[in-house]
Amino acid sequence: MTRDEIDALDAADPLAPMRARFALPDGVIYLDGNSLGALPRDTGAAMADMVSRQWGDRLIRSWNEGWIDAPTRLGGKIAPLVGAATDEVIVGDSTSANLFKALVAALRIDPARRVVVSEAGNFPTDLHVAEGAVACVPGAMLKVVPRGEVLAALGPDTAVLMLTHVHYKTAERFDMPSVTATAQAAGAVMLWDLSHSAGAVAVELDAANADLAVGCTYKYLNGGPGAPAYLYVARRWQERLASPLSGWMGHAAPFAFADGYEPAPGMKRWLAGTPPMLAMAALETGLDLWASVDRAAVWAKSAALWRIMAAAGEAAGLECVTPADAAARGSHISFRHPDAHALTQALIERGVIGDFRDPDVLRLGLTPLYLSHRDVWQAGEILGEIVRSGMYREERFGERLAVT
Numbered sequence: 001m002t003r004d005e006i007d008a009l010d011a012a013d014p015l016a017p018m019r020a021r022f023a024l025p026d027g028v029i030y031l032d033g034n035s036l037g038a039l040p041r042d043t044g045a046a047m048a049d050m051v052s053r054q055w056g057d058r059l060i061r062s063w064n065e066g067w068i069d070a071p072t073r074l075g076g077k078i079a080p081l082v083g084a085a086t087d088e089v090i091v092g093d094s095t096s097a098n099l100f101k102a103l104v105a106a107l108r109i110d111p112a113r114r115v116v117v118s119e120a121g122n123f124p125t126d127l128h129v130a131e132g133a134v135a136c137v138p139g140a141m142l143k144v145v146p147r148g149e150v151l152a153a154l155g156p157d158t159a160v161l162m163l164t165h166v167h168y169k170t171a172e173r174f175d176m177p178s179v180t181a182t183a184q185a186a187g188a189v190m191l192w193d194l195s196h197s198a199g200a201v202a203v204e205l206d207a208a209n210a211d212l213a214v215g216c217t218y219k220y221l222n223g224g225p226g227a228p229a230y231l232y233v234a235r236r237w238q239e240r241l242a243s244p245l246s247g248w249m250g251h252a253a254p255f256a257f258a259d260g261y262e263p264a265p266g267m268k269r270w271l272a273g274t275p276p277m278l279a280m281a282a283l284e285t286g287l288d289l290w291a292s293v294d295r296a297a298v299w300a301k302s303a304a305l306w307r308i309m310a311a312a313g314e315a316a317g318l319e320c321v322t323p324a325d326a327a328a329r330g331s332h333i334s335f336r337h338p339d340a341h342a343l344t345q346a347l348i349e350r351g352v353i354g355d356f357r358d359p360d361v362l363r364l365g366l367t368p369l370y371l372s373h374r375d376v377w378q379a380g381e382i383l384g385e386i387v388r389s390g391m392y393r394e395e396r397f398g399e400r401l402a403v404t
């Protein structure tokens with residue numbers, strides 16, 4: 001594509017005004033919003049209000065002025081982004097903690113079903129938490145198989161199939177409706193991790209008849225570092241499942257201060273402790289940005305940005321490990337290269353921030369809310385220059401960072 005064609009795409013982009021809603025540093029093309037989303041301009045003021053007015057002035061009265069309902073209110077704001085009803089999503093804890101709650105609850109449905117099936121190479125926390133969850137349920141075990149074998153691994157002993165919808169490394173996307181149907185036909189419950197999906201691609205949990213889902217909010221939802229995660233429980237499960245982390249905020253009447261636990265109706269039972277209100281304030285600002293956004297335009301732009309970077313990678317002779325079919329991938333693009341770490345560092349030196357995924361993947365996040373077509377095109381030009389010049393082989397790019 002020529003630069004004029006790229007500029008024409010930006011001129012016609014209905015999402016172009018969203019760029020001004022984010023505070024991005026000058027001289028940086030940020031292609032890591034799939035790891036830590038950018039800072040919305042309104043977040044600072046919202047947090048200042050939270051600190052000085054809500055906490056400082058209103059003090060404990062704030063719990064009755066919007067705080068106590070924040071987990072369900074924010075869940076309701078995430079719901080349309082994942083194709084759920086507002087009363088099927090709650091915000092709280094981390095994705096890891098929500099995975100644990102969902103897995104143990106699913107393992108308790110039927111004592112004859114004791115196996116959690118998942119994909120080798122899934123995001124590590126999913127597998128690590130599953131290891132921990134099966135250790136808490138007598139007789140339970142984890143079966144991790146290659147991606148192409150997950151459906152064949154389902155059997156009469158499978159309690160739950162746990163998969164990440166869009167793969168963190170390759171961006172490969174499972175077909176949610178058909179995988180969910182296959183798991184359920186085998187008698188298993190389907191648990192999706194939507195961390196790389198929500199805000200990046202269309203997700204229709206209810207239409208796919210999903211059972212359980214979790215996801216993080218600090219990537220495409222721009223909630224801030226370590227922002228609270230979310231949990232989805234399909235309505236038909238809500239009165240049948242209970243959280244193994246039976247804390248007082250999930251009690252039917254927390255302020256009755258009873259000794260015995262009685263789960264709250266609906267999604268509130270999945271809360272454990274007190275919601276982190278400072279973090280919730282930042283997250284709510286990120287979520288509110290989505291209210292006015294045409295989601296179909298976001299999914300279409302994700303695909304268009306991807307094609308621009310794919311063309312640049314191809315021109316530079318890079319091996320793309322992300323599927324070309326837009327329906328079979330998420331919003332990021334990954335290239336395999338033996339010097340992927342050095343390439344990532346060289347890009348960062350040139351102002352293009354992407355990331356490296358061990359052992360050999362350069363991963364570039366293409367967030368449609370705040371990236372222009374020109375940004376992605378320019379990043380692609382810089383990537384081509386770096387590859388062709390071989391400058392990434394210079395010694396200074398050899399040092400490994402602790403957090404990549």
Ligand SMILES: Cc1ncc(COP(=O)(O)O)c(C=O)c1O
Nearest residue numbers: 094095096123164168193195216
């Ligand atoms: C698929 C997936 N699951 C879970 C997580 C993270 O979980 P947590 O927020 O608990 O660290 C990530 C990324 O951080 C992820 O990519």
Ligand SMILES: Nc1ccccc1C(=O)C[C@H](N)C(=O)O
Nearest residue numbers: 034035036123168169195403404
């Ligand atoms: N939470 C983090 C903290 C520090 C550095 C990265 C992360 C990520 O979120 C990584 C991301 N989940 C990934 O798909 O690689």
